[in-house]
Amino acid sequence: MLQAASARTVRPVIDAVRLPASALVLLTIGVCLGWFTWLDQWIIDHFTGSVSTRHDATPMFTGGILLPFNGTTPNWERPFATWTWGGSIVVSVLVVIWVARSLRRAGRPLEASLWLTVWVIGNAIEVAGKHELARPLLYGTVDGVRSLVGPFTSSYPSGHAMRSFFVAAAITAVRPHWRRWLYAWFALVPVFLVLIGAHTITDVIGGTLLAMVCCRTIVVVARGR
DSSP, X not given: OHHHHHHHHHHHXXXXXXXXXXXXXXXXXXXXXXXXXXXXXXXXXXXXXXXXXXXXXXXXXXXHHHTTTSTTSOGGGHHHHHHGGGGSHHHHHHHHHXXXXXXXXXXXXXXXXXXXXXXXXXXXXXXXXXHHXXXXXXXXXXXXXXXXXGGGGGOOSOHHHHHHHHHHHHHHHHOGGGHHHHHHHHHXXXXXXXXXXXXXXXXXXXXXXXXXXXXXXXXXXXXXX
């Protein structure tokens, strides 16, 4: 009976995540092998507002938390960086904790545990990807000079994009009537991350696909309990 119950849970999860998981695997392979380097470079050249030396000087962890407020963020970038702040480690974990508490109070303890557990797993995958995966070199304009953008060699997938989708999906679990506004907010996060030079286009697509896999898994497992 236990095996049958497990099969009834695993099969719907596989069906639910097959498409985004397959896309994520193909994208990851393509990024590492340079299939999409031309796209990343073209977006950087035509749409990224600036690739500042602050991205080289700012540690990934603290930079991601303080991006809208650190002293090296140009004034024109701050509204866009503030919009993406919901995808930071601090904001997203507070949101997920609040969602988990709300679900427990609503008599949905399994779902509460899933959001917390999968949030940790998703972030672990993101950090591992940034440390273990590397892409071909990308270049940008720094103070008018064509220069190598070092951080982009280890910026895949985007944690901000992943956590922003996660935040929107998690809040929707307890406030379904907010869905439209939450996903409207998320839709601009990847755009702004590319615009301010925090990530490449493949970074934010990869982060979004990873979040989709995580969130679909939670929803299917919770429904099939």
